[in-house]
Amino acid sequence: MVDAVAEIQAARAHTLSAGTARIACSTDRSWSWPSAPADPGRSAARRAGRRAAKTVGKALGKGAYRLATRNHGSEHDPFHQEFSEGVIDLIGRRSMIRDGNAGKVQIGAEQWFGRSGRARKTMHAEPARVASPLWLVDLLGGIVRADDQGVDDVGGEQWRHFAVTVNLAVASAAVDGGMPSPRRDRLEDLLALPVEVWLDATDLRRIRYTESMPFSTAVDAVTLSDFGVDVEDLDWSRIPSYRSPGEAQ
Numbered sequence: 001m002v003d004a005v006a007e008i009q010a011a012r013a014h015t016l017s018a019g020t021a022r023i024a025c026s027t028d029r030s031w032s033w034p035s036a037p038a039d040p041g042r043s044a045a046r047r048a049g050r051r052a053a054k055t056v057g058k059a060l061g062k063g064a065y066r067l068a069t070r071n072h073g074s075e076h077d078p079f080h081q082e083f084s085e086g087v088i089d090l091i092g093r094r095s096m097i098r099d100g101n102a103g104k105v106q107i108g109a110e111q112w113f114g115r116s117g118r119a120r121k122t123m124h125a126e127p128a129r130v131a132s133p134l135w136l137v138d139l140l141g142g143i144v145r146a147d148d149q150g151v152d153d154v155g156g157e158q159w160r161h162f163a164v165t166v167n168l169a170v171a172s173a174a175v176d177g178g179m180p181s182p183r184r185d186r187l188e189d190l191l192a193l194p195v196e197v198w199l200d201a202t203d204l205r206r207i208r209y210t211e212s213m214p215f216s217t218a219v220d221a222v223t224l225s226d227f228g229v230d231v232e233d234l235d236w237s238r239i240p241s242y243r244s245p246g247e248a249q
Contacts, residue, residue, distance in 0.1 A: 004146035018227035116241035131220035142171030
């Protein structure tokens with residue numbers, strides 16, 4: 001039986017040898033807040049406000065009533081999704097993604113985020129963050145354990161699914177300049193980060209990482225395809241405003 005860690009590392013090496021790929025990125029964010037202690041005075045004021053809104057609504061019509069009471073007493077939206085797509089250059093240590101009218105360019109340990117088409121030289125660079133596409137691929141350089149989760153059907157393709165444990169110190173040591181670190185209370189937690197990985201017969205196809213904080217959770221994933229796509233003709237000096245290579249074909 002092939003060792004699962006060795007199998008993932010072989011797929012990662014094959015992906016790195018391809019040099020480039022198209023990427024689809026997603027982030028699922030959810031929030032939760034501790035329940036506030038009951039406040040009789042506030043509850044009474046809230047009920048009075050609702051009665052007043054209802055009275056106004058009867059006088060001005062149903063539309064005004066809906067407007068007056070919309071989101072009254074509600075919490076923030078507890079769930080949010082983000083999607084973006086672009087390319088990654090694993091040899092050149094850079095990535096470019098777009099999301100509607102905005103986009104992001106990462107080169108090495110720096111990133112630029114802004115409206116589509118804006119020149120990077122007019123913007124301030126920020127440190128590249130945890131869970132960027134490059135960070136996720138780099139993270140797999142520190143796998144210390146992998147458990148086979150079976151085969152998943154993804155768009156008609158059969159992908160092997162693994163739950164892996166990563167030592168961030170090992171992964172970071174293999175990256176020039178190191179890797180940014182997620183927030184953890186204990187050093188030991190950084191030496192055993194949980195990650196999910198999907199492989200096809202030869203390559204990495206998806207990496208998913210979950211970051212949990214006191215009142216929120218973010219699930220970041222990058223999906224790779226079209227390995228070896230040409231990225232040299234892209235304008236890396238600007239935030240992307242194009243359809244990624246091959247998308248319009």
